[in-house]
Amino acid sequence: MKKHPLRVVQFGLGPIGCAVARLVNERSDLELIGGVDIDPEKTGKDVGTIIGLDKELGFPVVSSLKEVLDRTAADVVTHTTSSYFDLFKLQIEEILQSGLDIVSTAEELSFPWLENYVVANELDEVAKQAGKTVLGTGVNPGFLMDTLPLTITGICQKVDYISVTRVINASERRGPFQAKIGSGMSVEAFMEKMESGRMGHVGLPESMGMLFDTLGERMERYDDSVEPVVAEKLTKTDAFTVQPGEVKGLKQVARGFGANGEFAKLTFIAALDMEDDGDTIQIKGRPDLEVKLKGTNGDLSTVAMVVNAVRRVHEAPAGLVTMRDIPPVTA
C-alpha cells in the first residue's frame, strides 16, 4: 500500500532545522514544500541553498508560515526554534490554527505535564479545537531518558528504581557544542554563568516527569544540579585548548523522589576526552535489568527522531501528545 507523501514545512533553519529539512527531502514518503526563518540573511534565498543541498528547490525561505500556505498546501510542520515554552507557545498555536500537525524539538514540549501544566493544557486545547496533533521529541528528551527506559520496563513485573546515565565525549562533537558545555572556561566563570540560569542540558524535568507519570509514581520532590567537569591534564580539540584546572564540560544530575524515597536518577555528562561515551539504563525491580547503548549521536539522532515521527503524528489523535502516548516511532 503506497502512501501519499506528506507535505512538510521546516520551521526554523538553524543547524538542526536544516538537517531535518535535508532528511525530509531525502525521504520518498515525505515532501519538503517550505522553509520558514526570520533571519534576514536567509529569507528570499532558495530553501535548497540554505539547507545545503546542491540544487535549488524552487521556493524561497520566508519569514512566516502564512507566506508558505499562501503558495501551497501542507500537512505537517517540523519545528526547531526554541527550547522554552514562553518562546515557542505562540508559534505552535499559530501552526495548529493554520491546520497543520507539528513535530517539534522543543525540549519543554516533550513532557510538559510536570513543569508547564497550565500552558500545556492551553496548547492541548488549541490542538483539539484545531483537530491537529503536536509532539515534542528528540533523542534527549524524547528517547534516551524517558521513552527507551519506559519501553524496557515493559518486561518488568515491578520497578523500584531507574537510573539513566548519558556520557558524551564532546571531543567528537561540534565546536559550538563544546562551547555550550563550558569548555575552556574557568571554574569561576562557569559557576557564574550557571547561577544566571540557562546553562546545562534542557529536558531533565521533562524526562523525569514522563517516567513518574507513566509508571504511576507520585513525585514528592525533584532536584537538579549542574557542576563543572575540570580538566586534569591539557586537553585539545580543533576549537579549544583547555589547561589543567579549567572546565572541560559539565555534569548534571536530576533526582526524582516518590513516597519511598529516590525513585529515579538522570545523569548527563558531556565533556572533552570522555572515554566511556554511551548510555546506560539500570532498572531495579523484578527482574533487574541493565542496558548499554553505544553509538547514539545527539544531533543526528534528534533529526532522525523528528523526521521518523512525522507520519505517526499525522496519524495520531488530535491534541498535545507525548512519546509514551503514540506507537513506537521507527525508521
Next chain:
Amino acid sequence: MKKHPLRVVQFGLGPIGCAVARLVNERSDLELIGGVDIDPEKTGKDVGTIIGLDKELGFPVVSSLKEVLDRTAADVVTHTTSSYFDLFKLQIEEILQSGLDIVSTAEELSFPWLENYVVANELDEVAKQAGKTVLGTGVNPGFLMDTLPLTITGICQKVDYISVTRVINASERRGPFQAKIGSGMSVEAFMEKMESGRMGHVGLPESMGMLFDTLGERMERYDDSVEPVVAEKLTKTDAFTVQPGEVKGLKQVARGFGANGEFAKLTFIAALDMEDDGDTIQIKGRPDLEVKLKGTNGDLSTVAMVVNAVRRVHEAPAGLVTMRDIPPVTA
C-alpha cells in the same frame, strides 16, 4: 485519576498462565475474576489454590469461558494455551465473540501477517465485528527481537541491517526448559527430533516479519535453521548430566533477505553453561548502534509483558493489533 480495575480471566493454567494470574492478582489496577483450564486435575478446585496463592479466591477453575461469564462480567482475557494458529484460533474467536479483549502469549499471533496472513485476516475481522482487540506478545517474540530493535531505530536516519542475538544460559532455567532445548540428547536424536518439526524457539518468522514490514523493507526470502550446541566437557545441572559430545542446547538462526541482500539476522542460542547470557542488538545505518541488555528472564518477563499490556489492549482500537501498533507497554 483513579481508574476502575479491569476484570481479568486467565485462560490456560500451565506454569506461565499461573504466573500471569498471580501477577494480575497482585496488581491494584487489575482484578483476577476467573480461571479456565480443561485439565480435570484442576477444574473444580479454587483458582487461588491452583495458581499457588496462600489463600482461596472463592471461585473454581472451570473448563470453559462461558462458565466464568455465567457467574460474573469480565473485561480482558489473558490467554496462555498454545503457540500455533491451528490450535488457538477457535479459542481466540470464542473469547472475542464473548465480548472480551485478549492478550495472548501465542507466538504465532505476535506478528501473523507474514506466516499466517489468511487466518490472521479472518481473526482481525472477527475482532472488528466484536469491537474487541487481540494482541499476541511476550518477551520473544513481542519484544527482544522486534519491538525493542524497532523502537531503537527511531533514532536512526536510515537502517541498512539489523542483527539480534539472544544468548540464554539454560543452566539457570527450569529443568523442563533444559529438556526442551535438547540437553542430554545425542546429536542423532536431536537431529531426528528436529526433522520431525517442532523443535526450537517459536517466533522467529513473526519477529522477522515485524521488522521487515515496519521498516518498509520487502522480504524476498526467509530461511531459518536449527543446530545442536554440543558439550565439550561434562556439564551438570540439577536435572541433567551431559557428557562431552552430547547436546547441551540449541542454536537457531533466521535470516531475512530484501532487495539488497540480507537485511536482518536473528540468532537464538539457549544452552547449558553459556557465559555471555544476554541480548545484543546491532543496527548498521546512520548512525550505527549497539545495544546490550542484561538480566532478561524469559518466563518472568513474558508474564510481565502480558500483564503490563492488559490496559493498553483494552484501550486500543478493535482488531488484531501487534506491539508496533500500540503505544509502548510499560510497567
